[in-house]
Amino acid sequence: MDSSWHGNLPANRKKAIDELVRGQEIAAQLKLVMNKSIGVDESVFAEDLVKKIMNSFNSSLYILNGGEFDEVASQIPQVGSPCWDGRKSSKDSGESGRGTAELKVKDRRGCYKRRKSSHSRTDDSTTLTDDGHAWRKYGQKVILNAKYPRNYFRCTHKYDQQCQAIKQVQRIQEEPPLYRTTYYGHHTCKNLLKASQFVLDPSDHHDIDSSILISFKSNGDHASNKPSNSLLTSFQTVKQECCHKEDDMNIPISYDPTTQYNNQASSSDYLLSPDDYMSAFDHGDVISGVNSSCTTSSHSLDMDGIMMESADFDDDGVFGF
DNA sequence: CATATTTGACCGAT
DNA sequence: ATCGGTCAAATATG
Structure with missing residues (x-):
């Protein structure tokens, strides 16, 4: 609500990015170190943790870099558009006869x-x-x-x-x-x-x-x-x-x-x-x-x-x- | 009977 | 033309 900080402050954002990059690098180093210094069992688990950390860094960086988890929203057909099916409440559409199946399929174009x-x-x-x-x-x-x-x-x-x-x-x-x-x-x-x-x-x-x-x-x-x-x-x-x-x-x-x-x-x-x-x-x-x-x-x-x-x-x- | 999966067809991108 | 993503009818499952 308050315009606060998100994204609006390039300076802060850059700092945050730098910081994340640093963390990312450190996590990568940690991963290397761990692979050498612990047993197999733990390393699997530890590696998982590192992976999570890395993913977190990746996501954060992505967001800060202007990405926005963009949603597959572009796929959503508009309600009422020819392509909107809304997962019909019943299977009435399917019943009306096999003969029309091909037609329907063709209607998919652009859908x-x-x-x-x-x-x-x-x-x-x-x-x-x-x-x-x-x-x-x-x-x-x-x-x-x-x-x-x-x-x-x-x-x-x-x-x-x-x-x-x-x-x-x-x-x-x-x-x-x-x-x-x-x-x-x-x-x-x-x-x-x-x-x-x-x-x-x-x-x-x-x-x-x-x-x-x-x-x-x-x-x-x-x-x-x-x-x-x-x-x-x-x-x-x-x-x-x-x-x-x-x-x-x-x-x-x-x-x-x-x-x-x-x-x-x-x-x-x-x-x-x-x-x-x-x-x-x-x-x-x-x-x-x-x-x-x-x-x-x-x-x-x-x-x-x-x-x-x-x-x-x-x-x-x-x-x- | 309602819901989930399978699977071939369709379609957009390259 | 090919590849990969999605659709949807048929089928499976509970």
Whole structure:
């Protein structure tokens, strides 16, 4: 409100950028040092932390440099435009006859705009991480020169809350499995329900079976609430699905756990990839994120980050820093 | 029955 | 022409 500082003061902004760049460099150095000086186990975990720090720096720098997490907003068809479907309340449209299907398809021309290369955040993880949001898969594509297909997800609330967040998940490495998640846009949905269940994992995040589920039964969206699955961690969910598709297993392209883990907020591994915080500005999400960071004492670091962000970000893409 | 996933077609960008 | 992103009908799931 008060015109205060955001962006308006070039001098301050430059200082902030300089400071962030410095922090970024230091974090990079820290990463190098850590790789040499700690055991494998810790280094995996520590590396994750460093990655978060680096992501945070990247995002901050991007914002300060004038980027604005630009939203995939350009994709949103106007209500009432030929392309607006609003996810029709019923499937009436489909019923009227197969004969018209082709016509409809042709009508698609000009109906969707693709995301202009907006800012994205990537996160590599050895697990199929979930960020506490409800995602729905809408596509999968074989990518040239890539061993595994790319999977496309949008926020489940794309239509009921006009949430434009999307992400792509692609396996990029066989052994150990490594998945790259690229986020575009940020969540504008109030996704309290999905994010209200999380798994606390007091012992060790390798030991999934000892996870404790805490469910905040705030209700609200009956439509897609399927708590049963949330009891499982992502790992388990993936395992299950793998069994289902055994016939595809031999073909990497088909064996594709990336398609399975999303859906409900199986937030157990939230703590493994929380750099989606930048995309979870809205308060409900942030709150849910806080709760999940408790694997070890060192995770209090995350909390601070979140709290800070939740306090500082304003709506309308005006980012307070 | 409602919702999610699969998957081939369509479309925009290059 | 090709590639990658999205759509949407068909199908699966609970």
